[in-house]
Amino acid sequence: MELRDRKLYRSTHKTFEEYCRDRFGHNRRQSYLLMDAAVIFDNLEQKCDRNDHILPTNEWQIRPLTKLDPDIQPEAWEQAVESANGKVPSHRLVKDVVQRIMERTQVPNTYQIGEVCQILTKDNPELRGKGGCWAIVSAVNDFSCSVRMWDGEYAVGLQHLKSYNYLPAECEQIQFLSDRISRVYSGSLEESVQKFLESLGKLNRAYLTTVEEKLLNVLESEYGGKRIL
Template sequence: MNIPPRKHKKATSTSSDLQPAVNPQNISSQDNQDLVTIDVPAVEVPELTPEEQSDRLHLERKVERAFFEAGKALAELRDRRLYRSTHRTFEEYCRDRFGHSRRQSYLLMDAAVVFDNLVEKCDRNDHILPTNEWQVRPLTKLDPDIQPQAWQQAVESANGKVPSHRIVKDIVQRIMERTQVPNTYQLGEVCKILAKDNPELRGKGGCWAIVTQVNDFTCTVRTWDGELTVGLKHLKPYEYLPEDCQQVQEICARINRVYSSGLEESVQSFLESLGKLRRAYLTDLEEKVLRVLETEMKD
């Protein structure tokens, strides 16, 4: 009988069987023997040439002035009414053309005014200037004469670098706390708007401003064409008697009703002139014309 060949078992082994036990101390010794020291030659960075230094400074200035140029351009577009061929108002134009809200456009214009002031009054040897509108925004709350001082303090707090919005805001807050003047205006008091150094008040200079809300550093006032919030430095009291203030309030309310009815532009100009009177009453002729407009509005 044929006997089948016997199957041989394959020899098996684990990795532990194949590798001898290793002493950790031997590993450390072996690793140290394998370490190789490589000398890396130092790469010499060439100094900027005078021309490159000039180019760098020029380009840095462009970056710094980007928001300033935007604010200046917006102000010119508004002042020259270069939007009038396509849009009824500057606010509509900015929204459609640049995607700006009204607030955003005016913040850029305000920042440009502050930047101009810093360039004029800060140390010319110190080239640290704001690089965006957010850094400048707190300075708009200060008088122009104090803005350079506040900015220099912020630069010092930032160790000679461009300060952040938070640093500038803290400096401005401390200055305002030291120089805070109490708001003494009363509800119903009649003031005159001083538009100097405030682009948002352009066209409002000399207008009647009837105080409707008293805040810490501002007053909300009603004028012949609506309400707005004005800083204390942009208001001057007329010091009218209470009965005069009441009379101005009544006249202002009448003017506003006619203005809101949407009559012709020439009529609006007349209403604006009434809203800038330096007296608390209308002449007989002014009263007659206003009554005619009120009748026309009803019809």
């Protein structure tokens, strides 16, 4: 970490990523993951019950702990060890414990049906490709929301949602836009058409520009959607 923070790699390489690739054979992201794991490992080694002294054996096992504050990480690890009957727990066991702790300490779900949110995909492969997209809350649960996007319904945890704080009229405009895109979009469309519709699904405003409106009208006319005059 000192190598990265003090930019010591610049004596031989232009970027940290180039250094990691040449020196260790992996990319910058993997290097950051390993550095995060090293910090967590040191934290567990110092604070966990020394009578048990069951410690991680690889980065993947403790990656879920990055979501927790350092003070809570030892508690989560010890719970995972207990769930594994005193053995080194798997990634899945650690992830389940972390999720339970996050739910226990999470603030109440304050989202409302019809509210427009942005999708945050960090550490959720099921949302891959949806980062930055808007979504409309269709159901509110204790620790998640069901949201409707222009290409379907999704169940999303609160940590993966961020409200746009739109006014009610703006939320209605986004719902209207979602319906329009849904009527046109399909996997059989030309790639350029799909890309345009997908770009509308990532707008960070509640309206279309004049050009966007004209293009969507053309697509609605061409592919069977209801044209908006």
